Amino acid sequence: MGRLGCNLDGNLNDTKFAEPMPWIGIYVAVASSACAVAMAADAIHGFHQRKFWFPCKYFTINATSLTLIGIAIKLSVDLYTSMPGRRDQLTKLSSSVFMCTVMGNSMPSLGTMENKEIFMNIIALGILVFTLIVNICIQLGTGVIYLFWKEHAFVMFLMLVLLVILSFSALTVPCTKRYLELKYNYKYNLAVQEGSNETGIGVVKKLKQDLMKFCMMAHTSSPQFVMGRSVTCTASGALCLLCAMILAEAMLQSFFMPRSFEFCKGESDYKWSTTLVLVTQTIAVGVGTFAPAFRWLQAINFSCPKRGRKSYKDEFRLERYWIQGLVEMKDCPLALRMHDRRLRKLVNDGKKLFLNLCIGIQTGIVFMSKVIRLISIYFASRILICCECFRELNMKFKPNDSISNDSQSESKNGQELDLSRFVLFLEGENALVELMMKKNCSATVQRMHSRKKHQPKHLVKLLEMSTLSMGFKGVKEFDNDEIPSLDSEQPPNCWALPVVTLTSIALILPDINHCSLKQLRHGVTEGLKYVKYIENSLDANGDLRNVRMAADVVWQGVDLYHKWLDVDLRELSLLGKTPEEILEGLADFARNKYMKHKKMHMNVCLKETPGRWPIQILAANSMYRVSKTILRSYESRKGQPITTLFEALVVMISDILGACLTNLLCFIANNCLNSRIEEREESVRQAAYLLGETEQILRMLDKISFPGLIPDQMASINEWRLLHKLNNPFPFSPISQEYDAASSSSHNVFLTIE
Incomplete structure (x- = not known):
């Protein structure tokens, strides 16, 4: 009978049912650690690349991360296992805060996804969030969660708000991508035309100038950067920081003011593993809150009035791109296979009514996000103005020697190029043009200069x-x-x-x-x-x-x-x-x-x-x-x-x-255009690195002439061999002409595709 799970009396033998529970706790801790490591890697990557809006490279919303998140919140959705101790109750709360942190941290990753992928991932995330909220409500009712009920209620509210912000922000991604792609094409035409009109300069200098333009366009049109600098993303950063503060308040109060709580006696079936989960998820919340909070602080830092010279008269204007996708869906007819005209009319009216509701919600989300930003600015402006004054004083007495004379001259040259014309921005982002130009210009110069050492x-x-x-x-x-x-x-x-x-x-x-x-x-x-x-x-x-x-x-x-x-x-x-x-x-x-x-x-x-x-x-x-x-x-x-x-x-x-290596020019030109908008910034960045590494080689090749072959022929070793076999070979041309041909060829290929 023992083999069938029964004892000698014929009753169910449940003495061993709880034995694996500590191992399940370890499993949860490992999943939480994996998420924490990925979010920390994104933070390090952002600092290394000097991208202080912290793009999501390692931790994004996808099937793998959603699976890890589902494992990490296992203790919060456990309806039946008693959690009597202080650490047990805190672990329930930490899992909820962890979910909020994940949503706020991974919001920019929506920009890298295709439309269908966005829809599927948001649906999967929504199922996880609603499952977590329903299970917590059940546990609040049954008494499994008997402490921190105010904190739980507030965190669940913020969790729903973050999910709504995430979902409706995703609706803007296709529209902004399409708009920025068209704008990139126009600016690329302008850059190529300006480059073809310039004469009398070396190919390396010309290539540097073009790459400065391409880097500016690719960076400012990056879908992740567009999402990361949006008002909804900065608002989600403030909400993530608020969730982390709630967890910190609950932990400090429970550990330093234990008499204000009445903890139940007994031990959870998870035993010592709850402590491991609590520590791991607390670290994950701290690490994961860093990027959203920094995006929020960056937005405040730029938006704060500088000695009263900032105007907010257009702050609450709703930009068109927020609702453009919903308006297009509203005007698009439904392909319904219904013979009944009244039924088709009813369905179409229902669709319009639903989309009007979505437009109203989207408008409310944007308005709320701007209110959060203004409230943040009101409380933080005095501190940031003091910091700005201290920074200015520090700059007066401490010269900046971090960049060499070479890169300083290149940065000055970049400003002389008037790169503000190549900043791609959305409606309402006019004030960001100068900031994005300065930061990306210096980053591009340092990127090229750093690779000269290699x-x-x-x-x-x-x-x-x-x-x-x-x-x-x-x-x-x-x-x-x-x-x-x-x-x-x-x-x-x-x-x-x-x-x-x-x-x-x-x-x-x-x-x-x-x-x-x-x-x-x-x-x-x-x-x-x-x-x-x-x-x-x-x-x-x-x-x-x-x-x-x-x-x-x-x-x-x-x-x-x-x-x-x-x-x-x-x-x-x-x-x-x-x-x-x-x-x-x-x-x-x-x-x-x-x-x-x-x-x-x-x-x-x-x-x-x-x-x-x-x-x-x-x-x-x-x-x-x-x-x-x-x-x-x-x-x-x-x-x-x-x-x-x-x-x-x-x-x-x-x-x-x-x-x-004479094809390096064509390779760099191709990388600046012939790539998807989600991958273009990385392609242009690699082209800048490549220019820094091979500058000496390009200068060496610039001293000679090359066969007057079109770029497709230059790429083939067989075409070169055929050229050498001819008694009267093709005329040779300078390398700068080959670069012009490569740029024009890339451009023409793109126009054909369009």
Whole structure:
């Protein structure tokens, strides 16, 4: 009978039912800790990026976070387990405050979601909130929660208000995205037109000026930033801070004034785990309240009257974008399959009545949010004015040396550009233009300047050995068309695969100085980083995906294990063979590898184009052709030392990398436009980082001329090889013209899409 859960008397044996409860408490604490860590990571990320509106990168409203939240509030929704002690009752309250904190903290993340995703996540969050509120009300009625009932009631009210603010703020996201996207297109046209009219300046300086404009547009139109600077988001920050203060008040009162409460005797089934949950959730509330409270303080700091010069006559005007989406839904006809005209009319009238109610609620939410901001300003203005005076005095006696002279001159140059024209703002945000311009301008300058310390020095030394003035001849010389192919079909080339193949051969050569080999390996590693950026961006259709993957696989083996596929490069180098024997052996091994894998994947190769063959076949084909080409070239020059062969290989590698890096300009131009509005700020920021890192390389390339190819042709190594094969090659043009062509090309592609 014991196996069936009954005791000897036949009654239910419930003595072991409560044993797992402390483990459930640990489970709740772990979920709360995960949320706290994610919110702390967002706060650190905001400080690191100097984004003091704290975007949500790690903790957003999604399926994972909602699951963790559901686990974290387990103790508050537990209807039957008695919670008699002081810590038990506080844990019930901390879970409710934790839910409020989560909603306020993750509000900017709504900007990153698509319409359907917003709807589903808000519905899921609403179910969690209503479940929590209903269960707390039941526990207040049954006596499971017998203390802090005023705090619980107030927190539940704030929880509902936060949910309503979150839900109705989400309605503005599609409208603001659409408006800012159109505005970005117009400003992008203006920036490109202004850039094309500027002459007589270097490409690096021109690129910096353009990136200052693009960074300003991308940052100020970022959906997360738009949501984070909205009045409803700042109001939710004030409410989150109020919830945290309620929890702090309850904890201080219960611990320091215990006589004002009558705690029940006994122990909860959760035992010691309630203390762990309370500590964890208190930390989570403290960490999670930081970002919303800081957004609120930032809004107060800017909106406070500076010595009485601030006017609030337009403060309570309702901006159109708040209700634009609801008005559009109201005017949009319903696609109903109803034959009864009266029923269709009734449904349509009901829809209009409901949407009119929603418009009224939205208007009330915006009005309430502005009232909260004004009340906050009234109480905080005197303190902030004193802080401002102290800051001004401090600036007079303490010079600002945090930015170097170089970045100061760049910042001044950014102000001379009048970047206020490229600040994208919504109705009613005119007063924010100057603030957003100053903060983002300095952030962009520091972003570029900070990356100058990370210049790829090994890659620069490698590029200095290339045949810059001769049009990168190595692009043609690494593969001789007279070499018989292994198959009737020849797979295409990408930029990375010849580089890693040539480097593999160079590392095999015996009697080469170790420092030279180390320098080559580091230079290629740094170069492949930028090659990967370029190829991922410019190969939009994925035609060379397998070829690029073959290069990644080969280089990982060469760099980490000194192996090309299964060939140990160190063993070949130490065997003491002549270069001819090494190259011939590599070619034979590659041919055998090619035939073996071609036979194994015959069905795949017949169905797919050569560019999509398995990576082992592509790598083996590249090694065979390159080895045969180098062998034929070396045999034609008898008596040359092996160091000459090594230097020739290094020049080829440098030429291919140099030719590929001419596409950096096109890559940067593409990143500034051809991305979704949710990802555009990150793309432009990466472009700014890339400019800071590669400034020395771009200056080096700016001294020479390049083939007059359109950007699509510049991106293809096969087009470069075709150019070199022509007896009368295309005319060469300055790099600045290539940048203008890249910008115009990106712009034209976008207009076609529109």
